[in-house]
Structure formats: structure tokens, C-alpha cells
Amino acid sequence: MPFIETKNLSFTYTDEDDPQPVLHEVSLSFEKGEFVAILGRNGSGKSTFAKLLNLVLEATDGTITIDGKSVHAELSEAEIIDLRKKVGMVFQNPDNQLVATVVEEDVAFGPENLGIEPAEIRRRVDEALEIVGMTDYARHAPHKLSGGQKQRIAIAGVIAMLPDCILFDESTAMLDPRGRAEVMETVEKLNREQGITVLLITHNMDEAVRADRVVVIDDGRVQMDGTPREVFAKVDELFALGLAVPQATELAARLELSGVPLTPVEGADAVENWFNT
Amino acid sequence: MLKDITLGQYFPGNSLLHKLDPRMKLILTLLYIVTIFFANNLITVAILTLAAFLLVPLGQIPMKTVLKSLKPLRWIILFTTVLNLFWVKDGKQLVDFYFIDIYSGGIVYAASMALRVTALLAGTTLLISYTTSPIALTDGLEQMLSPLKKIKVPVHEFAMMMTIALRFIPTLIEETDKIMSAQKARGADFETGSLLSRAKALIPIFIPLFVSAIRRADDLATAMECRCYHGGTGRTRMNRLHYSLRDLFALLCFLLFMAGIIALRWAPLPAFLGI
Structure with a gap:
């Protein structure tokens, strides 16, 4: 059974005069331990x-099942919290998701909300900071850290709640290249070493390539779903959806267009021909 | 330009005063204020003031910093001193010069008033502002006032608001700096012109700042919700404050001191020093 499953999921922003449909019948399922990149341009509905x-928003139509429990409007607060605990979320702006004035207090915020024993919180906070490599900064003030570091603290805050899955909503979009690398490294580590399911929402192709699976959403509909190799092979389609492709892929596609052979055998033949002429 | 702003007057350190539980410091401050009003004699007031200044080395705070913090008070002290000096007509008349009448009681009263105000400010700032970080103070207040939750006082909510405010003040200051630079780059002028035109020049700073602050608040609310925040009920804390032996010792010392001061009310001190 998939960990998260959506069936015909639709969502419309209810504005009285002008309802804005954002998602149309999205049916996707994610297995436990998967690393999925969700691609789409701005306004495609991915966020x-x-x-x-x-469970921040409520579906207009369709169903969501998380870990065997279906999400519906009549859930009690305790049930909602239980589901939110399973699916953590890291947002785009590193500044706007840190609550406390000390790093370790911020990491403790989630477990504190869950009503966990102080000794256990301490243990989880230390472990979470260790995983994201920020143990040395436990007593620092968040506003003095770099963007990448803040984002790693935000990740630690989510890990401390022991989620099964973490959603990254363009979490690297506001970072410099170095911060981006730090965060991506942490994301991959979480997936490979902790077995956490990762859903990475992005429009950075070089990040998407690192996933096991790429889902392309455009205009609120799933347009493509497959391994990075399968998805990025469709260069024309991606361009038509207003998305770029990873630089290496683009290079390969352009070389192919200008008649440069690409497979090893073809390449070897081409080199041989070039030497012979 | 705005970067080096500090919050409150907290002076980081590791002294005995810093290590006291913030709740104990709040209790001691209250007791100290009560004691000041119990003192009915120039000598006891002087002892209290002296005691406040003895806290300076105990908190490892430079004397200069403390004196500086008293500086804004000099006009109030001067005003009350002068007023008391001419108005109190007790004891022996010392000066009788046209409309200036000074009595011995006036001098004693004026001096003790000045000392009282100094003691009040020095004592409270030393115990609280200089040696307690705003975070520790918020935590202390939250735990101290938590019994009030039973009568529906939103203690947790206030503490949360304080924490968030403390967290976002540096962020918003940084943002103000950025907006100011951006407006300057477009030719905005904040330094010249009349007071009114300078105030008007601040509008293009405040509007973007407010818009961004509201957007931040919205983001933060979503992020807190995602981290299962649901108010103060059923919430635990990682670091609970615990009274230590040190706190008990401080309290005992203070109670002794307080008892001594109150006992001095009945001590056979020269009557003319009474206030």
C-alpha cells in the first residue's frame, strides 16, 4: 500500500466572484522511502x-490517504495533528518558519507541541541537530545564521517530530548556491540514511535529477511521471510546459539536433570516421 | 547603521546574578521594591542604595554602564530633591533668605528621596535587565504566571507573542535597512528638510515594511500549524526552569537583609534622620 495516495484530487480557491481552480483530478501515489521531485512552473499548483x-488546505474534491488513514473534513484536532506529524513540511523562506530565539529551542518547538516528555525532547533535538550537522550551533540565535544553515535548522525542527515523510516546498529557492548544496545534501542523506520519504517541490532541474522519480505538474494536472531519465528525455515537451531541462540534458539534446551522435557506439564510430577522413 | 541595536540592556555574562533563576530574580526585585518603601530612615535608605551597588561586582557589570543607565534619571532626581528641599518644613530652620526657607527635615527628606529613586532604578536594572536575557525573562514570567491560566488569563499566548517578537525584531531591523537602501538608491532623501518632510520621507519605508511583516506573519502561522502548534494545552517544554540551591541561598540572604532593614525602623537612630 502506498504511503500517500491521492485520487482525483481537485482544489479551487474559493473567491466568491472568481473561483480559481488550481488542481484538477490529481491522482498520484508515493511509496514509503521514495525520493520524488515535483516539477512545475510558478502557478502550476505544486505548492x-x-x-x-x-492538511493546511482542504480538498474541494477527491480523496487523500496518508499511511492508510483517509483525510476528510470531520477529522478531530488530535487526528489532524497525528497526520501532520507524519508529513513534515519545510518552506521556502528560511526566516519565516523559525519560531524561537535559540536554535535548539526552535528544533524543540514541534516535539513540545506534541506533548513529549522533556528528556525525550532533549534526545530528539540533539539527534536532529546531529543529522543536519548543526550541533555546534545549538545555542546560537537563528538570525545570525546563513540561509542554508537556517534551512537546515528548519529541517531539524521537522525531523525532531519523527515524520515518515518530508515535503520541501521550494526550500532552496531563496538560497545561494552554497546553501542550496548544503540543503540538498541533507535532503539526500535523510532519504538514504533515515529512510524518510522525500517530496521535493522545485523548479530547479539540477535538483530534480537527483530524485528517484520526477512528477511534472502543469496547470493543475499531472503531465509527466517517471524516472528522471524518462522525463528529461522529453525535452520538447518540457520546453513546451515552460520548464528548462538540466544543463547536461539540454546540451545532449542540442548536440543531437545538430546531428552529433550520442550513444557510445555512435560516438566511437564518429571518432573513427573523423580520424579516417 | 541599525545593525548594532541591542534588545533591552542585557549584558551577557556568567556571574552569580546571571545564573539565578529568572523567577527568583523577579521575586527578589519585588521584595526589594517593598523593602525600599519600608525604609523610614536616611541611614536605611543609604544602606539599600549601597546594597544595590554591591550587586554591580556580583553581576560583573562595568560600573560605568550602570552609571550611564542612571543618567537619564538625573533630572527627575534633581527635580524631586529641589522640590523637597524647599517644601518640607520640619525640624530646625537653617536658612531664612526672603522666600527661601530651608529646614533640616527638608535636607534629610530630599537626600533620602534622591537615594530612594537611585536605589529603585539601580536595584531593579541590576537584578533584572542587565543580568537576565529577554528569553529567560519570558520563560520565567510564563512559568511564574501559569497558575493564572486557571482563571483564563492567556499566559502562554502572551509568552509566545513575546518570543516571536524577540525572534523577529532583528529580522525586521535588517529588512528596514534593506528597504532604506533600496529607497535611497531611487533617490529618497531621509536626512534633509523640515521635520515634517523627513517624517513624510519615512512613509515609503513603513509601507513596504508593514506589507512584508504581514506576509511573514502569514507564513509563520502556516509553518507553526505544520509543526502541530495548537495553543498551550497539552504542550510540554524541553527546558523547564528549576530552582537550585543557589536560588534558595539568595532568597535567604535577601530575607535576612530585608528583616534587618525593617528591624531598623525601631532602632534607636537619631530622630532627625527619620523621614
Whole structure:
């Protein structure tokens, strides 16, 4: 059974005069331990999708099942919290998701909300900071850290709640290249070493390539779903959806267009021909 | 330009005063204020003031910093002193010069008033502002006032608001700096012109700042919700404050001191020093 499953999920922003449909019948399923990149240009509905999975928004139509429990409007607060605990979320702006004035207090915020024993919180906080490599900064003030470091603290805050899945909503978009590398490294580590399911919402192709699976959403609909190799092979389609492709892929596609052979055998033949002429 | 702003007057350190539980410091401050009003004699007031200044080395705070913090008070002290000096007509008349009448009681009263105000400010700032970080103070207040939750006082909510405010003040200051630079780059002028035109020049700073602050608040609310925040009920804390032996010792010392001061009310001190 998939860990998260959506069936015909639709969402419309209810504005009285002008309802804005954002998602149309999205049916996707994610297995435990998967690393999935969700691609789409701005306004494609990918962030809305994330907010639906985290129960921040409520679906207009369709169903969501998380870890065997279906999400519906009549859930009690305790049940909602239990589901939110399973699916953590890291947002785009590193500044706007840190609550406390000391790093370790911020990491403790989630477990504190869950009513966990102080000794256990301490243990989880230390472990979470260790995983994201920020143990040395436990007593620092968040506003003095770099963007990448703040984002790692935000990740630690989510890990401390022991989620099964973490949603990254363009979490690297506001970072410099170095911060981006730090965060991506942490994300991969979480997936490979902790077995956490990762849903990475992004429009950075070089990040998407690192996933096991790429889902392309455009205009609120799933347009492509497959391994990075399968998805990025469709260069023309991606361009038509207003998305770029990873630089290496683009290079390969352009070389192919200008008649440069690409497979090893073809390449070897081409080199041989070039030497012979 | 705005970067080096500090919050409150907290002076980081590791002294005995810093290590006291913030709740104990709040209790001691209250007791100290009560004691000041119990003192009915120039000598006891002087002892209290002296005691406040003895806290300076105990908190490892430079004397200069403390004196500086008293500086804004000099006009109030001067005003009350002068007023008391001419108005109190007790004891022996010392000066009788046209409309200036000074009595011995006036001098004693004026001096003790000045000392009282100094003691009040020095004592409270030393115990609380200089040696307690705003975070510790918020935590202390939250735990101290938590019994009030039973009568529906939103203690947790206030503490949360304080924490968030403390967390975002540096962020918003940084943002103000950025907006100011951006407006300057477009030719905005904040330094010249009349007071009114300078105030008007601040509008293009405040509007973007407010818009961004509201957006931040919205983001933060979503992020807190995602981290299962649901108010103060059923919430635990990682670091609970615990009274230590040190706190008990401080309290005992203070109670002894307080008892001594109150006992001095009945001590056979020269009557003319009474206030």
C-alpha cells in the first residue's frame, strides 16, 4: 500500500466572484522511502498540492490517504495533528518558519507541541541537530545564521517530530548556491540514511535529477511521471510546459539536433570516421 | 547603521546574578521594591542604595554602564530633591533668605528621596535587565504566571507573542535597512528638510515594511500549524526552569537583609534622620 495516495484530487480557491481552480483530478501515489521531485512552473499548483497533503488546505474534491488513514473534513484536532506529524513540511523562506530565539529551542518547538516528555525532547533535538550537522550551533540565535544553515535548522525542527515523510516546498529557492548544496545534501542523506520519504517541490532541474522519480505538474494536472531519465528525455515537451531541462540534458539534446551522435557506439564510430577522413 | 541595536540592556555574562533563576530574580526585585518603601530612615535608605551597588561586582557589570543607565534619571532626581528641599518644613530652620526657607527635615527628606529613586532604578536594572536575557525573562514570567491560566488569563499566548517578537525584531531591523537602501538608491532623501518632510520621507519605508511583516506573519502561522502548534494545552517544554540551591541561598540572604532593614525602623537612630 502506498504511503500517500491521492485520487482525483481537485482544489479551487474559493473567491466568491472568481473561483480559481488550481488542481484538477490529481491522482498520484508515493511509496514509503521514495525520493520524488515535483516539477512545475510558478502557478502550476505544486505548492497547493503540498498544502493539501499537510492538511493546511482542504480538498474541494477527491480523496487523500496518508499511511492508510483517509483525510476528510470531520477529522478531530488530535487526528489532524497525528497526520501532520507524519508529513513534515519545510518552506521556502528560511526566516519565516523559525519560531524561537535559540536554535535548539526552535528544533524543540514541534516535539513540545506534541506533548513529549522533556528528556525525550532533549534526545530528539540533539539527534536532529546531529543529522543536519548543526550541533555546534545549538545555542546560537537563528538570525545570525546563513540561509542554508537556517534551512537546515528548519529541517531539524521537522525531523525532531519523527515524520515518515518530508515535503520541501521550494526550500532552496531563496538560497545561494552554497546553501542550496548544503540543503540538498541533507535532503539526500535523510532519504538514504533515515529512510524518510522525500517530496521535493522545485523548479530547479539540477535538483530534480537527483530524485528517484520526477512528477511534472502543469496547470493543475499531472503531465509527466517517471524516472528522471524518462522525463528529461522529453525535452520538447518540457520546453513546451515552460520548464528548462538540466544543463547536461539540454546540451545532449542540442548536440543531437545538430546531428552529433550520442550513444557510445555512435560516438566511437564518429571518432573513427573523423580520424579516417 | 541599525545593525548594532541591542534588545533591552542585557549584558551577557556568567556571574552569580546571571545564573539565578529568572523567577527568583523577579521575586527578589519585588521584595526589594517593598523593602525600599519600608525604609523610614536616611541611614536605611543609604544602606539599600549601597546594597544595590554591591550587586554591580556580583553581576560583573562595568560600573560605568550602570552609571550611564542612571543618567537619564538625573533630572527627575534633581527635580524631586529641589522640590523637597524647599517644601518640607520640619525640624530646625537653617536658612531664612526672603522666600527661601530651608529646614533640616527638608535636607534629610530630599537626600533620602534622591537615594530612594537611585536605589529603585539601580536595584531593579541590576537584578533584572542587565543580568537576565529577554528569553529567560519570558520563560520565567510564563512559568511564574501559569497558575493564572486557571482563571483564563492567556499566559502562554502572551509568552509566545513575546518570543516571536524577540525572534523577529532583528529580522525586521535588517529588512528596514534593506528597504532604506533600496529607497535611497531611487533617490529618497531621509536626512534633509523640515521635520515634517523627513517624517513624510519615512512613509515609503513603513509601507513596504508593514506589507512584508504581514506576509511573514502569514507564513509563520502556516509553518507553526505544520509543526502541530495548537495553543498551550497539552504542550510540554524541553527546558523547564528549576530552582537550585543557589536560588534558595539568595532568597535567604535577601530575607535576612530585608528583616534587618525593617528591624531598623525601631532602632534607636537619631530622630532627625527619620523621614
